[in-house]
Amino acid sequence: MSSVSQFVASVNPTASADVGVRARLREIDESTRLPVLLFVGAALFWLLGGTFFALIASIKLHHPDFLGETEWLTFGIVRTVHLNTVIYGWASNAGIAVALWLMARLCRTKLHHGGILMVAMVFWNVGVLAGCLGIMAGDGLSIEWLEFPPYATPLLFLAYALTGVWCIITFRFRQSEHTYVSQWFLLAAFFWFPWIYSVAQIMLVIEPARGTIQALVNWWFAHNVLGLWFTPIGLAAAYYFIPKVLGKPIHSYYLSILGFWSLALFYNWAGVHHLIGGPVPAWVISAGTVASVMMVIPVIVTAINHHMTVVGSFAQVWRSPTLRFVVFGAMSYTLVSLQGSSMSLRTLNLHTHFTHYTVAHAHLGMYGFFTMIMFGSFYYILPRLLQKEWPSSMLISVHFWTASLGIILYFVGLSIGGLIQGMQMNNPDIPFLEVVANTIPYLVSRSVAGIIILVGHLAFTVSVVWMILKPRSPQETSPTLFRSPEAMPLRPST
Amino acid sequence: MNNGPLIFLGIFFALAFSWGGIIMTNHITYGSLEPYFDEATEEMFPKPIDGLAERGRRVYAELGCVYCHTQQVRRPGYGADTDRGWGNRQSVARDYILQDRVFLGTMRTGPDLMTVGQRLPSPEWHYNHFYNPQITSPGSIMPPYPFLFEKRRIVGEPSERALNLPPEFAPPEGYEIVPTPRADALVAYMLSLRMDYDLPEAPTAEQ
Amino acid sequence: MEWLFYLIAFIVALCITFTGAWALRWAVRQGQLSNLEEQSRSIFTEEEPEGRQSDFFPGRGGSSRRSRRQR
Numbered sequence: 001m002s003s004v005s006q007f008v009a010s011v012n013p014t015a016s017a018d019v020g021v022r023a024r025l026r027e028i029d030e031s032t033r034l035p036v037l038l039f040v041g042a043a044l045f046w047l048l049g050g051t052f053f054a055l056i057a058s059i060k061l062h063h064p065d066f067l068g069e070t071e072w073l074t075f076g077i078v079r080t081v082h083l084n085t086v087i088y089g090w091a092s093n094a095g096i097a098v099a100l101w102l103m104a105r106l107c108r109t110k111l112h113h114g115g116i117l118m119v120a121m122v123f124w125n126v127g128v129l130a131g132c133l134g135i136m137a138g139d140g141l142s143i144e145w146l147e148f149p150p151y152a153t154p155l156l157f158l159a160y161a162l163t164g165v166w167c168i169i170t171f172r173f174r175q176s177e178h179t180y181v182s183q184w185f186l187l188a189a190f191f192w193f194p195w196i197y198s199v200a201q202i203m204l205v206i207e208p209a210r211g212t213i214q215a216l217v218n219w220w221f222a223h224n225v226l227g228l229w230f231t232p233i234g235l236a237a238a239y240y241f242i243p244k245v246l247g248k249p250i251h252s253y254y255l256s257i258l259g260f261w262s263l264a265l266f267y268n269w270a271g272v273h274h275l276i277g278g279p280v281p282a283w284v285i286s287a288g289t290v291a292s293v294m295m296v297i298p299v300i301v302t303a304i305n306h307h308m309t310v311v312g313s314f315a316q317v318w319r320s321p322t323l324r325f326v327v328f329g330a331m332s333y334t335l336v337s338l339q340g341s342s343m344s345l346r347t348l349n350l351h352t353h354f355t356h357y358t359v360a361h362a363h364l365g366m367y368g369f370f371t372m373i374m375f376g377s378f379y380y381i382l383p384r385l386l387q388k389e390w391p392s393s394m395l396i397s398v399h400f401w402t403a404s405l406g407i408i409l410y411f412v413g414l415s416i417g418g419l420i421q422g423m424q425m426n427n428p429d430i431p432f433l434e435v436v437a438n439t440i441p442y443l444v445s446r447s448v449a450g451i452i453i454l455v456g457h458l459a460f461t462v463s464v465v466w467m468i469l470k471p472r473s474p475q476e477t478s479p480t481l482f483r484s485p486e487a488m489p490l491r492p493s494t
Numbered sequence: 495m496n497n498g499p500l501i502f503l504g505i506f507f508a509l510a511f512s513w514g515g516i517i518m519t520n521h522i523t524y525g526s527l528e529p530y531f532d533e534a535t536e537e538m539f540p541k542p543i544d545g546l547a548e549r550g551r552r553v554y555a556e557l558g559c560v561y562c563h564t565q566q567v568r569r570p571g572y573g574a575d576t577d578r579g580w581g582n583r584q585s586v587a588r589d590y591i592l593q594d595r596v597f598l599g600t601m602r603t604g605p606d607l608m609t610v611g612q613r614l615p616s617p618e619w620h621y622n623h624f625y626n627p628q629i630t631s632p633g634s635i636m637p638p639y640p641f642l643f644e645k646r647r648i649v650g651e652p653s654e655r656a657l658n659l660p661p662e663f664a665p666p667e668g669y670e671i672v673p674t675p676r677a678d679a680l681v682a683y684m685l686s687l688r689m690d691y692d693l694p695e696a697p698t699a700e701q
Numbered sequence: 702m703e704w705l706f707y708l709i710a711f712i713v714a715l716c717i718t719f720t721g722a723w724a725l726r727w728a729v730r731q732g733q734l735s736n737l738e739e740q741s742r743s744i745f746t747e748e749e750p751e752g753r754q755s756d757f758f759p760g761r762g763g764s765s766r767r768s769r770r771q772r
Contacts (some may be wrong), residue, residue, distance in 0.1 A: 025748045064627070066660070070739045071641040076558020106744070188505040195509055199517065212527050213517075214622040215598045220516050228509065235653045244744050253741035264508035272516060274600055277568040279587045281524070284516060309760035320756040331500070348580035350573060354564060354602035380756055390759040425602065432605050433633050445516070452505065459581035500728045507717055514713065 029384045031110040032101050036385060037468075039097035040378060044461055046089025051454050053082035058447040062440050072136040080140055080147050081132050085147065085188050087225070088156070089128045091366065094374040095123075095233040096163055101381050102240055103167055106183050107174035113166055116133045120162035127155030143204055143214075145222035150205055157197065164190045164443060181256040185236035188264060192228040196221050212225045212279050223271025228364060233268070234329065234370045235259075235302065237377045241326045242309050245380065246316055251308035255301045263298035273344035276353060290378035292344035298417060299337040306330040321396045324377030328404055332368030336361065351426065357418025360411050367453075368407045375403065375460065382464065388472050395463040402456030411450035415444025497610060527591050530693050539693060542592050543686040550683025554675050555595065557639070563672040564599035565608045565687070579613060580606040581689050586696040604636055611688040619682040621657055621673055629663050645669055 033329040057079040059066050104111050111117075131148030134140065134473055139149035148156070167190045171183070200221035203209045210216060243250045269291030270282050310317060310327055316325040339361055343352050352358060379396070383389055390396060416438045424435040529538040543551075554560070567581035576582060584606055590596050614620065619630055625643055627634040643657070648670050656670035664673055673681075692698055745751040 025746055060637060061635055064635050068638045069640055072555075074557055074639065074641075075637045076561050079561055080558050108539040138556040140556065140558065141595070142558060142560045142597065143595070144560075174744055178740040180740060180743050187501060191502070191505055192509055195513075199513065203517070208594055209521060210525050211527060211593070212587045212596055212598065213521055216520055216597045217517055220512070240744060243741070244749070245754060247745075247751055247753045247755065249738075249741040249745075250753065253737045256741075259735070261504065261508075265511070268509055268512035269516065275598070277572050278566050278598055279585050279590065281520060281587075283539075284520060287515065306526055316754050320754065321758055321759060322756040352575075354600065358600070393758045393760060396758060397587075424677050426574045432578070433631060436603070436635055437633050443635075500724050503720065507721065511717065519710075696714045 016312060025105065026384075028104050028108070028110055029101070030387075031114070032104050033385045035111070035114050036097045036101050036381065037122065038118060038121045039093050039100070040382070040464070042121060042376075043090050043093035044464060046085045046128065047401060047457055048461060050082055050085035050090050051083060051450070051457050053449045054268065055447065055454060057082050058443070058450050062443045062447065066336060067170070071138070073131065077136060077138075077140065080135050080142075083145070084132055084135065084147055085128070086366070087149070088131070089125075090258035090372070091230055091370060093121075093124070094378075095189075095230060095370075098190070098374060098377045098381065099167070099233055099235050100163075101385075102182055102236060103170050103186055106176065106240070107170050109165075109170060111172045112169060112173060116162050116166045120159040120166070122159075123155045123162070124159035125319040127152050127159060131153065137151075142206065143218055145225060146200055146204060153205070155200055157194070157201075160194055160197070178278050180240070181250075181253065182240045183258060184235035184257075184260050185232035185239070188260075189229050189232035189236075192224070192268075194230075196224045196228060208432040215275055215278065216280055216284065219271040220268070221271075223274065224262045224268050227263075227267035227270065229392060230370045231263070231368070234333070234373045235263075237373050238306060238326055238330050239379060240334070241322055241373075241376060242306055242330065244312050245320050245323050245326075246309065248309065248313075252303050255305045255416050259298045259301040259305065262294070264300065266294040266298065270295060270340075270344070273349070276344070276349050289344045289346070292341050295337060296341050299334060299341075303330075304367075305336040307334075321379040321390070322376045323398070324400050325372045325379065325403075329369050329371075329373035329376060332364055332372065336369055337365040339364070351422035353422070355422040355425070356414045356442065357422060360414035360418055363407065363414075364411045367403075368411065372407075375399070377452045378464075381466065386467060386472075388467055388470065390463060391470055392463060395459045395466075398459040399456045399463065402452050402459065406449045406453035406456060409452065410446055413442050413449065417445075524587055525590055528603065529591065530588060532691075537691075539617065539673055539691040540589055540592055541691075546682040547686035548683075549676075549680035550686075550697050551593075551595075553642075553680045554597065557605075559672070560597045560599045562601055562603035562627070562636070563597075563605070563607045564602055565597050565606065567601070567606065567608050567689070576607060578605070581609045583692075583696050583698045585689060586693060588693055588695065604634075607684070607687055609687060609689045611654075611685040612690055615685065617681050617685065618658065620684050622659065624677060625657055625659070626663055627669060629660060639677075642674055642680065644672045644674055646672060662686065 056067065056073065057075060060068075060075045060078065064075075071077075100111075100117065127148075131152035134149035134152055135147055139151075140147040141149065167186065171187060200217055203217045204221075206212055208214060239250060239256060270288055272280070272288035273292050276285055276289070278285075306327075307330070310323075310330075317327050342348055343358070343361065361399075379390070420442075421439045422436055422463075424430045424438060531538055544580060565585075567583070567585040569573045569584040573699040590598075623630040624639045625634040626638040628638075628642070645665055646669065648668055652670055653672050655672050657673070659665075659671065742751060749755050
């Protein structure tokens with residue numbers, strides 16, 4: 001009986017006696033240390049693995065004989081393993097790590113039930129590993145973004161459910177008077193993802209729907225993974241770190257809420273623009289196009305909010321590793337979203353559909369926006385978890401410059417290549433093999449960008465491992481940077 | 495201030511809206527589409543593909559072909575799909591209803607395959623192309639699939655099934671390249687990809 | 702059968718609209734939409750207060766040469 005009441009007390013704040021005290025930030029950060037670090041470690045592992053597979057896939061597209069003898073290294077498999085390691089391995093682990101830390105901090109409550117999270121972390125990563133090995137063994141399903149064989153998905157789902165439950169418990173124990181907009185985004189993300197994932201699993205794998213309904217489900221899911229899972233987490237982090245690091249509140253809180261609801265309303269209709277011209281009802285495509293164009297509203301609103309907060313504080317942004325990455329990510333978000341809206345318009349879609357232009361767009365979203373914001377968040381979170389300073393400014397600079405220049409080169413090169421490809425493909429007088437040959441220089445530029453990005457990832461990994469291993473120096477009983485008594489004034493007086 | 499319930503209701507209905515609109519509405523309206531019965535010829539269209547081709551479809555999924563090849567023909571005038579000879583009519587929802595997994599695809603690193611069986615009806619072409627695309631399509635960036643073939647020493651008579659390769663791709667003297675059952679299945683699947691029937695909702699364009 | 706589908710769709714649409722309107726009215730009555738801007742300050746605490754930058758490159762914190770130069 002007592003164990004039951006203990007259990008009730010541990011998940012229900014009104015039945016619990018000892019939660020009235022609002023924890024200090026440092027205690028909160030410390031309580032999240034182990035689970036968050038585990039997720040960060042797993043994320044880094046998959047980041048390196050995913051980058052490695054990306055490079056192989058990229059090189060194969062201009063040197064098709066490269067590693068061509070081995071079945072599990074064929075392009076269709078390597079590319080798929082790359083996508084799944086970076087989506088479910090890197091981005092999801094990183095997103096969960098940042099979400100956990102943010103949630104605990106914003107709820108002003110110490111982390112309860114850390115054990116749930118560790119179990120979830122183990123299940124999640126075993127699931128991703130099983131899934132990737134399954135794809136290499138030829139069990140991949142060839143459904144875009146859902147390639148994991150059916151034996152890997154229950155693990156992922158269970159892990160996911162545990163994290164979601166933890167999130168709700170923590171939210172119920174919140175000690176803050178206000179619910180900050182980042183919490184809205186996080187709660188929404190944790191609620192949306194299992195829904196879209198289970199619908200997609202049921203209608204595509206367990207009991208496949210008939211004909212092209214599958215395509216609708218597929219793109220409703222795949223686009224919503226971006227729009228309702230990664231985007232909310234990325235925006236939650238941006239909405240927290242930009243004002244937090246600068247020490248000034250967000251430009252307009254009203255706009256942030258408007259941005260939240262318009263995103264929630266429009267984003268989940270937009271995915272069908274991947275099927276423009278395809279064998280699905282025309283009205284669905286029209287609805288998707290309208291929603292994609294309506295996405296301009298949340299994007300502009302968010303852009304105004306982020307950029308107006310930053311305006312006038314560029315010197316501060318430049319001095320902060322966190323903000324360099326996060327502001328780069330916020331700028332990419334604006335760019336990639338407006339680009340996405342334009343790509344759903346039929347005139348442009350006619351040329352960009354089925355080409356590398358779409359690939360460039362996807363990478364600007366997942367890397368330029370989401371991954372950069374995750375890097376920035378880690379630069380803020382890890383010193384506070386470990387109570388240590390980052391070991392080397394140089395490594396951070398190397399990471400920033402390689403990541404940002406790498407993704408710019410990637411995006412520009414592949415976008416131009418994709419446009420040329422699309423225009424020539426629509427001209428039936430140009431033989432198909434000539435169209436292919438004309439894209440090769442741009443595919444090579446992508447491999448170069450990939451190598452640059454890999455250097456940055458190695459620098460980041462060295463930074464993190466060095467930081468974890470190095471002893472804590474005596475003057476670093478707490479991270480100096482944010483306790484400095486003579487801290488920076490908000491604006492340098494002239 | 496406790497606005498948890500409000501947020502929750504909002505995020506629930508936001509997604510429920512698109513789930514209902516995109517998924518459930520279409521599932522109800524055309525999720526049980528039936529094949530078309532042509533009374534003149536007393537045949538059903540589309541026709542199911544045979545067992546070997548069905549196994550080839552599985553190989554197609556294992557190797558991730560869908561990431562570079564679409565299987566959809568857009569209407570004439572929208573893109574150059576019909577002008578390039580990828581099909582003489584638009585592909586419509588009914589063309590896909592017998593496929594347990596639909597490979598519409600989103601990328602044309604390689605050409606569309608909706609009607610590849612009509613376009614390239616020669617099995618020899620496909621075997622050589624899978625063994626090394628450079629044989630049939632010099633300059634292609636499609637990967638070779640040598641692991642779908644067996645290189646074996648010729649004992650006695652050469653196999654009838656051995657590939658007839660140009661000299662620069664041929665195996666060393668005394669060896670031959672023979673397709674494995676997976677290669678046979680994949681080629682059968684390629685040849686089964688055709689759209690040589692009319693549906694009332696998508697008549698063949700006048701030539 | 703088709704009319705039944707549209708009837709159900711219409712009822713569901715009505716329910717969604719009314720729930721939304723009800724939730725909005727409830728939120729306004731609770732005062733959740735007043736004093737919005739105040740909520741944006743909830744991320745600052747005594748430890749990391751408003752008006753102070755809280756992240757720098759290592760070794761170039763509040764008392765760095767670069768920041769002095771700018772003053």
